[in-house]
Amino acid sequence: MANTETALKEALTSIEGATGVALVDYTSGMALGTMGGSKSFDLNVAAAGNTDVIRSKMRTMEHLGLKGEIEDILISLSDQYHLIRLLKGRGGNGLFLYLVLDSSRANLAMARHQLKKIEEDLEV
């Protein structure tokens, strides 16, 4: 059983190459918790902006008639990976984990696996 802070701390320390992590409510765009980030990378701004990414993808899936649910979304930049993982539970009261990785140090498959594990520990 983990609380929000320990879950975020675990993500930041145990995932190789992680530079920032946030737990975000995607209806309001509010970050319920953030860790890491920097002066030049405001996780709160990233959190709010990425809710639009998820909404847009969900709408597209609906138009296409796809029944599956989004597990995660990967955005790869030239020097970073951004990994978005949607949380299940709580009756779909949408939350997502947002993880920023340094692409030169990160192992993407491993990061994805670990993030899934952290989501399960969070028990929400």
Next chain:
Amino acid sequence: MTMIETPPPLPVRDRATAQDRTAGALSPMLRRLAEDQATGVLVREHGTLHLAEGRVVHAESPHAPGLDVLLTAHGTLATAAWQRAAGQAEGPADAARLLLDARLLPEGALELCHLDALYDAGYFALSPSSTPGRFRYARAPRLGPLPSVPVIALERETLRRRLLLHRLWPDPATDSAPLIRADPAATAPVTPRQRAVLDRVDGVRSAPEIARNLGRQAFHTLVDVRRLAAAGLLGPVPTAPAPPPVPPAPPLTVTDPDIALLKRLRDALEAL
């Protein structure tokens, strides 16, 4: 009234320094209480904020469903379990501690639901009000197992939420008025979450009532409702135009020539 405007700062004693410190504050009083690390309860027109050592530990608003509703509505916790805990405890924070101790509730779920409820009620508590707030100092700070948030974080989030709503659909009328479906309805696609909201629009319920009915955060429902309004699927119930003033009773002296003629005719007939 637009939701965007912050109310003008209330007059403060120490003007020279206070003006820069409380500039842009949603509630200058709250900002001062935070700086003084005050403990107590701030009662505002649309909600109540509980402070402990200058941090917000709990918020309530008649417009936002409480922690109990958010926890029990989606099966995170059985209603009976909450009622049992609430019966034994003095307040929601104590009840939460009992549930944690009894391992009926994961810590993470409780924390997140608490933060959801706090920011949700805080949004309404900090909405522009027409009456000044009142603060009641309390002696012992009640720091329960639940996280608290700095006043500045709550203010920042509340402002961000106002802007978000304004961007979605600039008319705040749908936030509090009873809602009715648009007729003829537009054919915009809606998400399952929005469908649940739309299904409860009946010309009587307002957005906060729909939120309570669904066990969702009131602000989330405001977001859905503004998006539905922007898509032309619903709107506020039009307020009935004031009934036309009752025409004054006709004077007893009759001036209508026809009636006068008829009267003379009647009198003449009676005289026969």
